Amino acid sequence: MRPVxxxxxxxxxxxxxxxxxxxxxxxxxxxxxxxxxxxFADPATEFPIFRLTRAEYSSYLxxxxxxxxxxxxxxxxxxxxxxxxxxxxxxxxxxxxxHQLTDFQGLDRETVSLLPDDRGLCYMDDDTxxxxxxxxxxxxxxxxxxxxxxxxxxxxxxxxxxxFALLVEAKGESSRLRLIxxxxxxxxxxxxxxxxxxxxxxxxxxxSASYRKRGDPGIWLADFEGKQKxxxxxxxxxxxxxxxxxxxxxxxxxxxxxxxxxxxTIREFNPDAHTDVAVAPTTQFAAFSRNSxxxxxxxxxxxxxxPHVLLLLRATRRELTLAEHKASDPxxxxxxxxxxxxxxxxxxxxxGKPCVYWMSVEKLVEKNES
Numbered sequence: 001m002r003p004v005x006x007x008x009x010x011x012x013x014x015x016x017x018x019x020x021x022x023x024x025x026x027x028x029x030x031x032x033x034x035x036x037x038x039x040f041a042d043p044a045t046e047f048p049i050f051r052l053t054r055a056e057y058s059s060y061l062x063x064x065x066x067x068x069x070x071x072x073x074x075x076x077x078x079x080x081x082x083x084x085x086x087x088x089x090x091x092x093x094x095x096x097x098x099h100q101l102t103d104f105q106g107l108d109r110e111t112v113s114l115l116p117d118d119r120g121l122c123y124m125d126d127d128t129x130x131x132x133x134x135x136x137x138x139x140x141x142x143x144x145x146x147x148x149x150x151x152x153x154x155x156x157x158x159x160x161x162x163x164f165a166l167l168v169e170a171k172g173e174s175s176r177l178r179l180i181x182x183x184x185x186x187x188x189x190x191x192x193x194x195x196x197x198x199x200x201x202x203x204x205x206x207x208s209a210s211y212r213k214r215g216d217p218g219i220w221l222a223d224f225e226g227k228q229k230x231x232x233x234x235x236x237x238x239x240x241x242x243x244x245x246x247x248x249x250x251x252x253x254x255x256x257x258x259x260x261x262x263x264x265t266i267r268e269f270n271p272d273a274h275t276d277v278a279v280a281p282t283t284q285f286a287a288f289s290r291n292s293x294x295x296x297x298x299x300x301x302x303x304x305x306x307p308h309v310l311l312l313l314r315a316t317r318r319e320l321t322l323a324e325h326k327a328s329d330p331x332x333x334x335x336x337x338x339x340x341x342x343x344x345x346x347x348x349x350x351x352g353k354p355c356v357y358w359m360s361v362e363k364l365v366e367k368n369e370s
Contacts, residue, residue, distance in 0.1 A: 028103055049359050053355045055355055060080070060347050067116070071339050074093055077090060087102045101121050102125075129165055157201070166190075168196070174195070195216070204246060218234070232269060238255070254286075282310075283306065296312070296337075298335040299312060300327070301325075308323065309325050309333065322359055323357075340368045
């Protein structure tokens with residue numbers, strides 16, 4: 001017997017037209033898209049985990065030190081191919097709704113950073129540094145255009161106070177690190193190198209930035225006046241995944257041993273005191289970040305047997321497994337804390353294409369009320 005129900009009806013011309021209009025609006029800057037968020041239990045820990053995006057399209061978090069989470073933790077900036085080409089979106093964490101912030105071909109996720117006031121988004125359109133409004137309005141304004149003969153190398157990074165952007169420009173085999181005022185003023189060249197500058201990291205609460213040269217394990221420090229640069233006298237070996245402590249006094253990094261089988265360790269180098277100390281051994285972290293006071297770390301393990309996202313407490317040097325990441329490249333996971341320390345966000349292609357995930361850690365890490 002056939003079930004009784006309403007007779008199927010075709011889509012009318014009016015309905016079809018409205019669907020086309022909604023689709024076009026969603027694929028343009030200023031358009032909105034519904035939530036794609038899904039909650040599930042992690043297979044390894046059974047902790048609740050949220051997937052903000054779907055595996056039918058690629059989505060990423062711009063990599064550290066770029067800001068992607070608002071200070072209040074109410075929205076997140078994601079670079080996604082949901083509408084066809086990579087674009088930047090504001091994703092509301094409460095409702096899951098998406099708002100498209102950019103609309104052009106060729107957006108590089110390494111050039112996207114939320115400004116400290118949460119009102120603007122810094123990004124690059126070809127050779128131009130631009131700022132877009134995060135809420136309301138669709139007009140962008142240009143901040144800086146790369147001179148003829150030079151080309152962008154890597155991404156753009158904004159300082160903690162939002163006053164400057166740092167950009168690497170290359171010409172042939174040479175490169176220079178440029179400090180670009182976000183408001184008024186002339187750009188300053190902080191360093192020029194024979195080779196390509198990369199891994200630029202603004203120093204917290206200091207008018208300087210660290211960087212390295214491609215193929216060189218050493219790390220350099222340059223001041224914002226463009227008058228001084230020098231190589232940090234760090235221990236021999238590979239210093240990976242560098243980041244500054246909250247007060248800017250020390251450079252945290254992953255010390256990768258040259259001998260197979262030894263543990264990767266978080267270490268801390270103080271450029272002013274010329275001291276280097278071990279912070280904690282890790283379960284072979286491939287990427288990591290700190291919370292707002294630097295007392296807790298979150299890392300992505302590079303172990304093939306245990307591809308996990310883990311918390312590491314500095315005081316006890318103990319780790320806690322949060323979830324599986326199972327990413328094809330553990331460096332892409334790049335886990336980060338929310339400003340209030342109560343959430344952890346990361347990227348993984350565990351379900352096919354890269355997706356953005358988050359977990360609550362409010363019962364495990366002290367919340368930052370400020």
